[in-house]
Amino acid sequence: MARLPILNASAGADLDLPDAVPLAGRSGIGRPGWLNDRQGRKLRYLRFSVTDRCDLKCQYCMPAEGIPASPREDVLTFEEVVRICRIFKELGVTTVRLTGGEPLVRRNVDGLIRRIRDLGIEDIAMTTNATALRPLARRLVDAGLKRINVSLDSIDPETFRSMTRGGDVARVIDGIDAIRDAGIGVVKTNSVVVRGKNHTHLPQIVDWAWDRNIVPRFIELMPLGEGAKLGTGAVVPVQEMKALLGDRIVTDADPEHRSDRGPAGYVPAARGGGHKVGFIGAVTENFCERCNRIRITAKGDIRACLASPKGLSLRDLIRSGNDDEAILAQIRESLFGKWSGHHFNVSGVDDHEHVNMSALGG
Ligand code: SAM
Numbered sequence: 001m002a003r004l005p006i007l008n009a010s011a012g013a014d015l016d017l018p019d020a021v022p023l024a025g026r027s028g029i030g031r032p033g034w035l036n037d038r039q040g041r042k043l044r045y046l047r048f049s050v051t052d053r054c055d056l057k058c059q060y061c062m063p064a065e066g067i068p069a070s071p072r073e074d075v076l077t078f079e080e081v082v083r084i085c086r087i088f089k090e091l092g093v094t095t096v097r098l099t100g101g102e103p104l105v106r107r108n109v110d111g112l113i114r115r116i117r118d119l120g121i122e123d124i125a126m127t128t129n130a131t132a133l134r135p136l137a138r139r140l141v142d143a144g145l146k147r148i149n150v151s152l153d154s155i156d157p158e159t160f161r162s163m164t165r166g167g168d169v170a171r172v173i174d175g176i177d178a179i180r181d182a183g184i185g186v187v188k189t190n191s192v193v194v195r196g197k198n199h200t201h202l203p204q205i206v207d208w209a210w211d212r213n214i215v216p217r218f219i220e221l222m223p224l225g226e227g228a229k230l231g232t233g234a235v236v237p238v239q240e241m242k243a244l245l246g247d248r249i250v251t252d253a254d255p256e257h258r259s260d261r262g263p264a265g266y267v268p269a270a271r272g273g274g275h276k277v278g279f280i281g282a283v284t285e286n287f288c289e290r291c292n293r294i295r296i297t298a299k300g301d302i303r304a305c306l307a308s309p310k311g312l313s314l315r316d317l318i319r320s321g322n323d324d325e326a327i328l329a330q331i332r333e334s335l336f337g338k339w340s341g342h343h344f345n346v347s348g349v350d351d352h353e354h355v356n357m358s359a360l361g362g
């Protein structure tokens with residue numbers, strides 16, 4: 001297996017750090033306050049996979065035969081998840097997004113949200129396939145869920161069924177209706193665009209979403225795990241997606257990026273009305289310089305980059321009796337070396353093909 005190139009270690013003098021926070025030094029390690037990596041990126045966004053189980057098997061994410069779920073004792077308990085969130089809050093994290101696998105298959109996920117909110121973290125979000133959303137919607141919002149991203153690769157029942165290997169799009173749409181009725185602040189959809197599967201469905205998804213004040217987002221297929229097996233021919237570049245939307249959007253607008261809202265660039269609707277479409281050019285547009293994310297797998301491994309196949313085990317640190325201060329120091333050290341980029345397009349580097357998206361959480 002090819003290895004990754006050595007990190008770009010240029011850092012230091014031009015770090016763009018907030019003035020209000022006292023710094024003990026420039027190393028980024030062992031000082032109180034904010035968490036930054038050696039590129040000077042402020043890491044404020046924690047993406048937590050709470051399970052590696054899922055009730056669907058999307059073609060770009062899970063193999064047809066599924067992936068054996070981790071034994072329950074290997075997966076972080078909610079107690080451990082909350083403790084980790086508390087430590088990251090100390091380090092300046094302001095947003096926690098729960099993902100999976102499918103986060104709604106984990107029992108009492110609303111109770112977890114409530115406990116995270118009680119830590120003082122107000123921006124709590126979730127990425128879900130929404131198949132189990134309807135009965136949980138009210139409880140999630142009451143517990144403190146502010147924003148939700150729902151995977152919706154097509155609103156055509158047959159295409160959806162085929163891409164998810166059996167999913168029922170009517171259930172997903174019903175779940176979206178339920179969480180909107182429950183008063184959630186923001187709903188977005190995520191569609192992974194796969195040539196020959198759903199790439200002609202983009203206009204239909206946009207019209208459907210805008211009618212409901214939902215922000216549709218389109219994601220380039222990433223060469224991770226099952227996604228890599230679909231081949232580069234299946235990738236539809238963002239520029240082509242925009243062209244497929246024709247006069248619905250202002251195609252020559254500079255995409256709006258919000259550093260606290262992830263990698264998507266948003267383009268306004270041509271007809272106005274405040275509508276927009278998000279594009280995530282994971283392959284053709286390098287968003288890494290804006291990346292402020294930290295990922296934690298269901299088993300408690302930190303992944304500084306979604307293309308990184310390994311990382312520090314917080315679970316092992318916790319279960320071997322370390323106190324919060326010791327864990328905090330290890331987190332700083334491991335994230336300071338966050339990769340400068342994902343290397344998808346570096347010839348001969350294929351570590352990312354061994355990343356399992358359903359364990360990592362997207
Ligand atoms: N099960 C939930 C869902 O589907 O929304 C959360 C986990 S899923 C792994 C998170 C996100 O990763 C989804 O939006 C999914 O579409 C995206 N994803 C999975 N595999 C991908 C791939 N190969 N390329 C691009 N996005 C991918």
Ligand code: SF4
Nearest residue numbers: 054056058061101129
């Ligand atoms: Fe499950 Fe989400 Fe992966 Fe689809 S993308 S198989 S819903 S984890």
